Amino acid sequence: MPVIFNEPLSFLERIAEYMEYTSLVEQAAACDDPVERLELVTAFAVSATASNWDRLGKPFNPLLGETYELEREDLGFKIVCEQVSHHPPVSAFHAQSDVFRFYGSIHPKLKFWGKSIEITPKGTVTLHLLKHEEVYTWQNVNCCVHNIIVGKLWIEHYGSMEIINHKTKHKSIVNFKPCGWFGKDLHIIDGGVYDSSGHKLREFYGKWIEALYSYDIGTWENHQRALHENGTSTVKGSEDSQEKTISCNQHVPGQRLLWVAEPKPDDSSQYYSFTTFAMMLNEVDADLCKKLPPTDARRRPDIRKMEEGDLDGATAEKTRLEEKQRSARKERRRTKEDWKPVWFSWRLHEELGREDWVCSSDYWQRDWDKCPDIF
Numbered sequence: 001m002p003v004i005f006n007e008p009l010s011f012l013e014r015i016a017e018y019m020e021y022t023s024l025v026e027q028a029a030a031c032d033d034p035v036e037r038l039e040l041v042t043a044f045a046v047s048a049t050a051s052n053w054d055r056l057g058k059p060f061n062p063l064l065g066e067t068y069e070l071e072r073e074d075l076g077f078k079i080v081c082e083q084v085s086h087h088p089p090v091s092a093f094h095a096q097s098d099v100f101r102f103y104g105s106i107h108p109k110l111k112f113w114g115k116s117i118e119i120t121p122k123g124t125v126t127l128h129l130l131k132h133e134e135v136y137t138w139q140n141v142n143c144c145v146h147n148i149i150v151g152k153l154w155i156e157h158y159g160s161m162e163i164i165n166h167k168t169k170h171k172s173i174v175n176f177k178p179c180g181w182f183g184k185d186l187h188i189i190d191g192g193v194y195d196s197s198g199h200k201l202r203e204f205y206g207k208w209i210e211a212l213y214s215y216d217i218g219t220w221e222n223h224q225r226a227l228h229e230n231g232t233s234t235v236k237g238s239e240d241s242q243e244k245t246i247s248c249n250q251h252v253p254g255q256r257l258l259w260v261a262e263p264k265p266d267d268s269s270q271y272y273s274f275t276t277f278a279m280m281l282n283e284v285d286a287d288l289c290k291k292l293p294p295t296d297a298r299r300r301p302d303i304r305k306m307e308e309g310d311l312d313g314a315t316a317e318k319t320r321l322e323e324k325q326r327s328a329r330k331e332r333r334r335t336k337e338d339w340k341p342v343w344f345s346w347r348l349h350e351e352l353g354r355e356d357w358v359c360s361s362d363y364w365q366r367d368w369d370k371c372p373d374i375f
Contacts, residue, residue: 001058002315003314003315003318005058006059006060006306007055007272008307009060009278009281010059010061010062010066010297010300010303011059011060011091012062012066012067012068012083012297013281013297015091015106016070016079016081016093016281017275017277018048019072019077019079019095019102020275020277021047021259022075022095022100024040024043024047024258025040025044028129029100029132034132034168034170035201035202037132037134037165038136038172038193039193039258041165042163042174043259044259045125045163045174046174046189046212047212047261048140049143050208051278052155053155053208054155054269055272056153057272060300060302062083062089062091062297063086063300063321064325065083065295065341065372065374066296066374067081067083067297067342069292077096077097078095078364080093080359080363082342082344084341084357085339086325088107089107089108090105090106091107092104092105092344092357099129100127100128100130101127102126103358104124104125104126105123105357108120108122109121109122115146115148116147117145118143118144119142119143119145120142121142124137124139124349124356125139125140126349126351126352133167134165134166134167135351136163136165137163137164137351138162139162141159141160141161142157142158143155144156144157156179157176158176158177158179160173160176161176166351170195170196171193171194172204173191173192173194174189174191174204175191176188176208177189177190187208187209187210188205188206188207188248189204189212190203190204190206191203191204193214201217202214202215203215207248210260211257211258211260212258212259213250213252213255213256213257213258214255214256215252215254215255215256223252265279282297282298282307283298291366293366293371294368294371294373294374294375295342295374295375299375300317300321300375301317301321301375302321305317325374328372328374342371342372343359343360343362343363344357344359345357345358346358
């Protein structure tokens with residue numbers, strides 16, 4: 001695929017964008033109420049989709065053995081990602097702080113539907129709140145890019161996200177609604193929190209590009225009833241289904257704002273619709289360069305050249321790297337040598353009851369002798 005369809009980030013760097021709103025996890029860890037904790041964890045899960053709005057460039061496919069790390073002392077976390085498999089493509093990640101562990105693997109599946117591309121991010125993510133000894137798991141929802149042949153490109157998420165607290169057995173369900181014919185439900189999310197017996201405790205409503213609110217069930221039902229009696233709906237349709245036109249704030253008494261998306265920079269449209277957080281992902285200075293492994297995505301010459309505006313150079317480097325990867329695969333096949341990831345291993349995930357990619361503890365010791373030559 002020509003690099004003109006890409007954005008100058010690796011998919012591993014896109015995974016790191018999940019960490020933009022980790023303050024929600026910090027808030028959840030400080031809560032004593034398990035329902036409030038689950039609400040905030042749910043908001044964190046939803047927030048990961050927000051940066052996708054209007055991000056129509058494809059991230060670069062990671063090379064086998066490629067890594068990416070991000071250490072944010074100001075936000076109190078660090079994360080490492082590794083491309084652990086090429087066929088099928090699987091990216092594993094592990095983030096940690098003083099209050100949580102967050103990890104998982106993602107195996108994106110793409111389907112072409114003529115005028116659109118559907119991306120299914122297969123894989124389970126896990127959040128461990130250390131203080132409460134609680135483990136939460138969920139899977140991300142589908143994403144679709146429309147009008148890939150002709151017309152204005154636009155993006156939507158749809159599907160159901162179920163976040164489970166494996167200790168208390170509470171769960172939340174968030175429904176990402178498909179746009180529909182007239183755009184009435186574009187970006188809309190709703191759902192609720194349930195106890196271990198399936199009794200609904202709280203209501204959710206919002207937009208994945210904007211905010212998520214929580215409501216008392218009785219108050220929300222009264223609000224909906226009043227709207228129905230007045231002949232109105234929760235949201236109005238939009239004449240242009242690709243535009244964000246109406247706030248999801250319903251001004252319901254007692255509503256709780258769980259999360260609100262940070263506005264993008266004024267010049268975001270000139271930089272692949274990046275968020276402020278995304279704009280710093282590929283930055284590297286002399287001190288950081290000394291610390292990074294030779295496999296870090298910041299060292300990829302094709303991405304760097306694209307970031308600098310050299311599309312011809314980016315194309316040449318992308319071709320060279322792909323050919324180098326194919327040659328390495330042929331050599332392993334000749335010597336009957338299996339590829340082994342450096343920082344992740346295939347082990348039992350106790351909560352899932354099956355094996356998954358689990359990070360070893362020695363990445364942050366920064367011994368790069370085992371790193372392959374991939375660039």
